[in-house]
């Protein structure tokens with residue numbers, strides 16, 4: 001990655017004196033990160049040792065420009081700058097100074113090392129702690145998936161740590177703001193009790209979930225003279241990018257640290273705060289300007305051209321019902337196109353047809369196009385991908401919340417694990433076996449897999465349900481085909497051999513052998529399928545991580561099987577938070593929820609906003625056990641959250657999305673509407689109303705000119 005010719009403000013930032021602290025703010029895409037990179041280059045060229053430079057970000061993905069630069073412009077031998085989030089910094093520091101703080105922080109085994117939990121392993125332990133409460137009838141009145149229940153409880157803990165209040169006050173804060181039916185209040189007390197029990201369990205077993213890592217850092221390490229001295233001596237220069245997406249805890253630390261740094265560049269995106277659900281607080285970020293020597297404002301976005309900017313401003317005004325015809329310029333119409341449809345499939349067709357025209361007639365690279373919706377349901381994603389495939393246009397999708405268990409390859413592996421471990425007493429269903437056979441055995445279609453199932457399924461009392469292929473009648477064998485039969489037999493024998501050895505392997509080891517010795521071989525479904533191989537690798541990694549942190553439970557229960565426990569959790573949906581990194585096709589149309597697109601911060605030329613009538617563009621996801629706005633520093637505890645606040649925050653969130661998207665669009669927006677939505681109903685959400693308002697004003701303006 002080579003850097004562009006810098007404009008004067010960028011050069012001014014980069015070359016500012018080595019003892020200067022600058023607060024840099026501007027629109028998204030105005031060249032601020034590039035200025036941050038230029039500063040990094042200048043620091044290095046000025047002879048500052050790389051290891052004295054701290055590059056702090058709210059989220060690891062936002063560090064990509066810095067990683068790309070360092071990958072393509074290798075530094076001379078020696079140290080590297082530290083690129084880290086507050087969470088990462090906490091983890092590193094805890095690892096170094098654990099013995100110094102473990103006892104005072106209340107851990108029951110201060111001389112034993114801590115176990116860092118990932119989101120999914122934290123969910124596992126949360127499930128362990130909450131299960132006895134559920135048996136007593138806790139959360140009975142809530143209709144909510146188990147994994148959502150656990151993740152909202154963890155979310156509450158994270159908010160307490162990131163915003164900076166005691167986790168013991170969570171229930172009370174939520175109760176005080178609650179304005180709905182009073183029967184609901186009890187769930188906040190129940191949540192509080194579970195949260196308290198979880199924290200106690202973590203302290204008793206040296207487990208560190210994200211919230212505890214942050215709290216240890218803020219309340220113990222950062223308060224320790226020894227640790228602070230170590231950090232402050234090690235890092236002398238700071239580049240802190242996208243500070244508006246970070247949480248108050250990070251801002252507090254940096255606020256205290258700034259006077260000690262030799263130099264600092266703090267980069268603030270206007271109109272940001274998209275990670276509000278993860279504690280982002282632009283207001284607290286803005287306060288950091290007070291600790292800097294200088295505040296520099298960047299010129300407007302380099303990405304967003306004037307017509308898009310005017311469209312943005314008109315649409316935002318229309319959301320606020322303040323749009324007048326005087327504000328509409330003739331250029332605005334070149335910024336967007338309306339793609340109306342009556343029915344949902346028709347909308348999908350129109351979108352794909354327009355993309356086809358862009359790609360095949362106007363030679364637009366597929367990677368310059370993004371299809372965005374508030375939520376991307378599996379069926380919508382599937383129909384878009386399919387239609388685009390028909391047009392021979394590559395597409396890729398972002399679904400951060402995709403569960404590992406939803407992947408067919410994972411289901412297949414799990415079915416095989418169940419077959420290989422009859423003593424777990426988790427026999428797979430016929431349906432699971434049939435899908436496994438289709439996925440595993442190359443060229444076996446559903447009809448023949450069904451036949452194999454019907455003829456090859458052993459009687460109920462057998463512990464191993466797959467009969468030998470030879471026992472199937474000759475007619476059946478012929479229809480299934482002998483080549484498929486051969487593969488079936490090899491797989492069956494592999495499983496039987498494993499069972500007969502009578503020794504349970506660790507589940508990750510079991511999968512690694514099964515994959516290597518059978519599934520990846522020619523004639524089997526995983527052969528030459530990179531996606532399946534990568535999903536298998538992720539599953540193995542997930543189990544390994546699980547295995548590492550399960551020790552406290554394993555040591556207390558003789559005969560405990562990690563594999564069995566893991567599968568139980570997967571089946572209950574507890575372990576589903578795993579983030580699948582898709583095998584990225586670079587030059588492909590991106591299909592993504594709008595929020596993920598904004599957060600990933602990669603602008604495109606063309607955007608399609610799907611289903612503008614959807615309330616999801618405006619309305620916040622219902623979270624019965626947590627509340628991103630109430631559990632924030634900007635909320636006065638004790639106040640009631642009423643419809644007024646709900647309306648106002650939804651308005652603000654829609655405006656933030658409109659700005660977030662348009663700032664990342666360099667040419668044209670297609671607004672796609674469908675009279676009847678995916679579920680067959682008519683929906684007229686706020687984005688659609690605002691857009692219709694804009695169209696009305698444009699008509700009025702035209703009529704006035706005639």
Ligand SMILES: Nc1ncnc2c1ncn2[C@@H]1O[C@H](COP(=O)(O)OP(=O)(O)OP(=O)(O)O)[C@@H](O)[C@H]1O
Nearest residue numbers: 004005006007027028029030031032033034269302
């Ligand atoms: N001096 C320059 N000349 C030409 N292009 C530039 C210049 N500086 C930045 N750019 C380009 O403008 C785009 C936006 O730059 P950059 O990512 O630095 O902006 P930003 O303000 O940090 O945006 P964000 O806040 O969204 O991260 C990038 O594609 C970058 O390569």
